[in-house]
Amino acid sequence: MTEEGEIPFAMSGRKPVQKRAQATWNRLLDAAGSLLEEVGVERISTNLVAARAGVSPPTLYHYFPDKYALLAALGERLMVAQNALVVLDPEQDEAAIAAVLEAHVTLTRATPGGAWIMRMLRAVPQLAPIRIASHRAVAHALAERVLALDPRQDPQSTEARARLCVDLGYAAIELIFDEPDLPEAPALADAARAIRAVIAP
Incomplete structure (x- = not known):
């Protein structure tokens, strides 16, 4: 939502x-x-x-x-479900961002083959556009929220920062599944800190 x-x-x-x-x-x-x-x-x-x-x-x-x-x-079904968890609030704190990332991990675990679907969307050239289109849509929506709060920001750089935030979050989720022995909460907290730093004006 x-x-x-x-x-x-x-x-x-x-x-x-x-x-x-x-x-x-x-x-x-x-x-x-x-x-x-x-x-x-x-x-x-x-x-x-x-x-x-x-x-x-x-x-x-x-x-x-x-x-x-x-x-x-x-x-596409997984991307739509993941996107529904995104909170388009550029002012949310690190804890809130980490909670969203954790919700993504939980959803992906509950989806049959969830982690493998994410890997497929990165590895298979015919399917990569699905992931890219989804990430662009989220980034654009987030950038619009940032600009609504502060119209003085440059639209192009704001869109680029939003896009980076989306991929930072996605990479963190992938990492949790690629490295199951990695402590999950600290990794997501670090990712949230990075996202917060990038989206902050």
Whole structure:
């Protein structure tokens, strides 16, 4: 939830409207997330996902034309859920920023294959634009809030600082999953301190 409503980053493709179809769509994505963690992005296939979700391949193709459309929707779903946790308040303190980062970690852990989805969005060239578009949307919304509070700031440099803040936070979340033995709270507190320093005018 943000102060200005949802961040304007929407999922592409055809997301079903009816509840039953939504349940199937989410079941397919959950199955894809679990398989992504188990077999990796190279070996995952639409047939594997359909079997894991308990549907026929034609049912899967009703929602996703191919493997990469399925993986794109998987990545977009996580980005939308993560963006919903962002608080567009340039004046929030380090503790509040750290709490938002912790909420992202919790959400990602609760998402089937969550950490692997994040890795996929950085490693697979066809899917990287999803992550970049999401980060740009968050950064733009944050920059608008900064400029609303202080119109004297330069829009271009404000946008650049906001973009850096977004990637600092994302990198911190990735680090928690890449280095599971790293003390989580201190790492997120350090990341929050860096974000606070960058966004401060």
